[in-house]
Amino acid sequence: MTVLHGLLVDLVPSTAEFGEKMYQFWNNESRMWATMGDYGPISRAQIERIREERAQAVERGYTGVHFMMRARDGQIIGNIGLNWVDYYNRVAYLGSWIGEPDYWSGGHGTDALLLLVEYGLSWLDLRRLALSTMGPNVRAQRNVEKVGFRLEARERQATLVNGAWVDALTYGMLREEWRGRDVLVEELDLRARAEQRYGTGDE
Amino acid sequence: MIEGKLVDLVPFEDDFATYFEQWMNEESWFRARVWERREPHPEDAVKKFIEKMEKNEHGALIGFQTKDGDPIGGVIWDHEWTRVRKVDAILFVGDMRYEGTDEALDGLLMLLRYVFETRGVHRVDAAALAFDEVRIEFYHRAGFSHEGTLRQHVRWDGDYVDLELFGLLEDEWPGYEQITAQLDLQPSGIEPKPKPEKKDEKKNGSGQQPG
Numbered sequence: 100m101t102v103l104h105g106l107l108v109d110l111v112p113s114t115a116e117f118g119e120k121m122y123q124f125w126n127n128e129s130r131m132w133a134t135m136g137d138y139g140p141i142s143r144a145q146i147e148r149i150r151e152e153r154a155q156a157v158e159r160g161y162t163g164v165h166f167m168m169r170a171r172d173g174q175i176i177g178n179i180g181l182n183w184v185d186y187y188n189r190v191a192y193l194g195s196w197i198g199e200p201d202y203w204s205g206g207h208g209t210d211a212l213l214l215l216v217e218y219g220l221s222w223l224d225l226r227r228l229a230l231s232t233m234g235p236n237v238r239a240q241r242n243v244e245k246v247g248f249r250l251e252a253r254e255r256q257a258t259l260v261n262g263a264w265v266d267a268l269t270y271g272m273l274r275e276e277w278r279g280r281d282v283l284v285e286e287l288d289l290r291a292r293a294e295q296r297y298g299t300g301d302e
Numbered sequence: 303m304i305e306g307k308l309v310d311l312v313p314f315e316d317d318f319a320t321y322f323e324q325w326m327n328e329e330s331w332f333r334a335r336v337w338e339r340r341e342p343h344p345e346d347a348v349k350k351f352i353e354k355m356e357k358n359e360h361g362a363l364i365g366f367q368t369k370d371g372d373p374i375g376g377v378i379w380d381h382e383w384t385r386v387r388k389v390d391a392i393l394f395v396g397d398m399r400y401e402g403t404d405e406a407l408d409g410l411l412m413l414l415r416y417v418f419e420t421r422g423v424h425r426v427d428a429a430a431l432a433f434d435e436v437r438i439e440f441y442h443r444a445g446f447s448h449e450g451t452l453r454q455h456v457r458w459d460g461d462y463v464d465l466e467l468f469g470l471l472e473d474e475w476p477g478y479e480q481i482t483a484q485l486d487l488q489p490s491g492i493e494p495k496p497k498p499e500k501k502d503e504k505k506n507g508s509g510q511q512p513g
Contacts, residue, residue, distance in 0.1 A: 137385055187339045188457045226462070227454060252450020252467045256425055259386050264424075269467075271453055 102166060103218060106284065106293040107210040110166035110179065110218075117167055120175050122146045124198025129177075133196035135233040135267065136260030162186065164223075168197065168211050171297040176202045179211045181219060191219055193230040195239075206292040209242050213280045213289075216246065216272070226274045233258055234266040246283060248272045304416065307482045308408040308489055309366045309374060311416065314352060318365040318373050320498045323348045325375065325396030333434050334394035336456050336465060361389070364416075366409040372494035374400045377413035379421070387424035389417050393440070402436045403490040408482070410444055414470065415478035424472050431456060432464040443485060446470045 103110040122143050124130065130138040156163075165180030177197035184191040193215060197208055219225045230248065232239040244250075248270035257267035284290065293299065304311040312318075325331055326343040343351070355363035361380030367373045375396035379389045393410045400406045417423045428446055430437040441448075446468035454462035476484070 185337065188337055188455065188462075190455060229452065229455075249453075250450075251452050254425075254427065254449050254467065254469050255447070256471055257386065257388065257427075257469070269450060269452065271455070273454060 101169075103214040105210040105214050106171075106289045107205065107207045107296065108168045108170055108176070108214075110211060110214050111169050113165065113167050113178075117175060117178075118143075118146060118150060120167075120198065121150070124177065124196065127198065127200070129196060129198045129200060131260065132236055132239070133194075133198075135231075135236075135258040136265070137258075164218075166211075166215070168207065170202060170207060171293065171299070174199065174202075176207060177211075179208075179215055181215070181223075184223065184225070186223075189224065189226040191223070191225050191228055193219075193228055195230075204238065205296060206287070206289055208239075209246065209287060210289055210293075212242065212246055213283055216277060217280045220274050220277055227271060229269060229271045231267050231269045233260060234268060235260060240268065240270075243270050245287060246272075247276055247278060249276075304412065306408050306412045306415070306478070307487050308405045309368060309412060311377070311412050312365045312367055314355070314363045314365040314376055317498055318376070319349075319352060320500075321373055321396055322352065322376075325394070326351065328396075328398070330375075330395050330398060330401065333431060333437065334392050336429055336431055360384075364413070366412060368405055368489075368492075368494065370494045372492075373397065374405055374409060377409050379413060379417050382421075382423070387422065388427065389421070389423050389425075390427045390429075391417065392428075393437070397495065399492050400490065402439075403492070404485075404487040405490055405492075407440050407443060407485070408487055410440055411478060411481060411485075414444060414475060418472055418475045419478065426470045428468040428470070430466045430468070431458065432466055438466060441468045444470065445474055445476070445481065447474075 101109045101111050125141050125146060162184040163180060163182050164184060165178060167175050168177045168179055170176045176199040179195040181191040182194045195208055195212060197203055216228060219228050230243060250268060251271045252269040254267045256264035258265055323345055326348050332338060332340055360382040361378065364377050365373060366375060366377055375394045378392040382389045391413055393413065395401050395406045414426060417426060428441055430441065448466060449469045450467045452465040452467065455465040456463050
């Protein structure tokens with residue numbers, strides 16, 4: 100069950116298995132980065148309730164599209180998706196979360212982002228993609244800038260992280276600015292990074 | 303009612319609900335609700351919107367009117383984010399004679415007064431279509447900072463236009479008394495409009511089901 104094939108990750112549908120992973124991700128430090136500071140202990144029952152609410156949201160007309168990220172070694176390492184697809188304005192907001200810190204800085208998030216951007220433009224016919232991150236998340240800022248997103252807004256003190264008010268940064272990319280996945284795979288050396296980590300650079 | 307310098311905040315009901323059937327179908331509504339699809343709002347949709355806002359636990363629709371009781375439009379605070387004490391602020395001028403007047407500006411200031419001084423928010427978000435100069439001028443006069451531009455973010459009449467983002471923080475809000483004194487708000491002298499005609503109302507036995 101693979102919807103979109105990448106080099107370091109594949110984007111796959113959510114399965115029952117993800118409930119336990121989600122419990123793990125929501126209870127480790129990754130959550131602080133993914134949610135701009137909103138984290139704390141959370142029980143399995145609460146996770147289950149969130150999953151149920153999300154399933155119901157789809158029935159109520161929620162337009163988001165979400166994938167799990169499966170690394171080349173078969174591990175489910177996080178999720179990525181379009182949190183809000185606005186088909187009228189042809190805009191979507193992206194969200195991404197790698198819950199396994201061992202897979203940070205390895206190119207997995209970048210690989211997934213390329214797949215998702217291509218999906219939003221080529222399959223959903225969107226003409227603009229946007230995403231937000233927080234000031235302290237320099238790694239995310241570098242990643243999205245490399246892929247071609249431009250910083251468009253800095254909302255001051257928009258979120259609270261470990262007792263400090265920090266800015267929220269919003270990035271945007273127009274479809275004519277997208278240079279194509281193939282170009283970026285080359286430029287960002289993703290094939291070599293996949294080979295180095297998994298011994299194969301094939302999709 | 304919360305009394306301000308030129309306008310008062312009142313529940314969004316009675317004459318406001320009547321006028322809203324017209325207001326929600328006019329240009330100023332779509333300028334205020336920047337990403338809403340351009341489509342007609344029949345009577346039912348207008349009622350549903352009011353009901354939705356009445357049930358909204360993270361926002362509200364509030365009417366504002368002149369000191370003579372002439373309804374001008376509405377203010378909305380919405381998407382209240384409890385953890386970070388943040389809300390979105392929206393001003394719409396229904397009676398377009400008041401567009402750009404100090405009464406309309408006072409509507410925005412009264413909304414800010416309410417969210418900062420009563421609800422205790424830390425930050426207010428506001429947005430304007432790039433060509434909506436009147437609204438942008440209001441944000442500046444109310445003390446907002448321009449924080450960025452979402453490029454070609456909103457579909458508008460065959461084109462895609464930029465969305466300008468603004469923010470105002472609690473420690474930047476000088477307080478309603480101070481800011482209205484600084485801005486020296488002046489009434490426009492616009493004549494109150496005649497009261498709207500009431501819709502058919504049951505004269506007797508309201509609420510009873512027919513025979």
